[in-house]
Amino acid sequence: MSLELISFPLCPYVQRSVITLLHKEIAFTLTHIDLAHKPDWFRELSPHGKVPCLRVNGGPVLFESQVINEYLDETTPPPLMPEAPLERARHRAWIAMGSDALADQFQMMSAQGEERFTAASRQLFDKLERLEKELQDPPFFAGERFGLVDAAFAPLFMRMEILHSIRPLQRWEALDRLRRWTAVLMELPEVAGSVTAEFPAQLYSCLSEKGSLLLRTA
Numbered sequence: 198m199s200l201e202l203i204s205f206p207l208c209p210y211v212q213r214s215v216i217t218l219l220h221k222e223i224a225f226t227l228t229h230i231d232l233a234h235k236p237d238w239f240r241e242l243s244p245h246g247k248v249p250c251l252r253v254n255g256g257p258v259l260f261e262s263q264v265i266n267e268y269l270d271e272t273t274p275p276p277l278m279p280e281a282p283l284e285r286a287r288h289r290a291w292i293a294m295g296s297d298a299l300a301d302q303f304q305m306m307s308a309q310g311e312e313r314f315t316a317a318s319r320q321l322f323d324k325l326e327r328l329e330k331e332l333q334d335p336p337f338f339a340g341e342r343f344g345l346v347d348a349a350f351a352p353l354f355m356r357m358e359i360l361h362s363i364r365p366l367q368r369w370e371a372l373d374r375l376r377r378w379t380a381v382l383m384e385l386p387e388v389a390g391s392v393t394a395e396f397p398a399q400l401y402s403c404l405s406e407k408g409s410l411l412l413r414t415a
């Protein structure tokens with residue numbers, strides 16, 4: 198099977214799939230595009246013009262990070278989702294919550310004014326505080342085994358730690374269980390290896406280009 202993941206280096210949704218591919222030791226190639234100048238072939242390929250896309254055997258193209266991850270999970274055992282339908286649905290629900298939290302995080306990073314920053318960070322931290330309450334079974338989301346929920350949240354947490362190092366975020370600091378989970382995830386080779394060593398600097402440049410409030414008040 199040949200798998201080509203279409204990527205943008207800073208995209209957290211792409212990173213979810215890279216983590217899953219690395220965790221499962223599935224061979225793949227990565228094709229980076231510039232989202233500010235989307236190539237015509239990409240516009241043709243991606244129904245909603247977003248990364249990640251996964252081209253399977255040069256043919257069918259999958260989009261949406263969670264759909265891609267579930268496809269990878271279903272085709273390469275052992276599974277990273279629970280077997281019981283109710284529990285599997287609960288995991289899917291939290292992954293969807295993670296997608297919304299990533300959108301909040303993006304808004305928070307992009308905000309240039311106090312009002313938008315406060316609104317976005319409130320939305321993000323309300324979600325993270327709910328997640329903190331949900332965590333009962335360390336070290337991962339569901340106990341001893343790494344799962345697709347872990348792959349879905351790791352990119353968000355990686356960015357939280359970088360942002361927190363730039364400007365201390367009190368509501369992040371207070372989330373003990375989430376931060377312990379984060380520490381475990383960041384140690385995993387598939388998470389650490391899902392970005393390059395330049396990633397923190399690239400994120401910083403991106404914040405700088407956006408005129409992010411996070412940098413101005415750091």
Ligand SMILES: N[C@@H](CCC(=O)N[C@@H](CS)C(=O)NCC(=O)O)C(=O)O
Pocket residue numbers: 205207208209210211232246247248249260261262263296
């Ligand atoms: N729900 C999508 C979100 C993907 C997404 O928003 N990707 C962003 C980059 S991080 C993108 O491609 N944006 C391009 C655009 O909106 O034009 C997923 O989970 O894959």
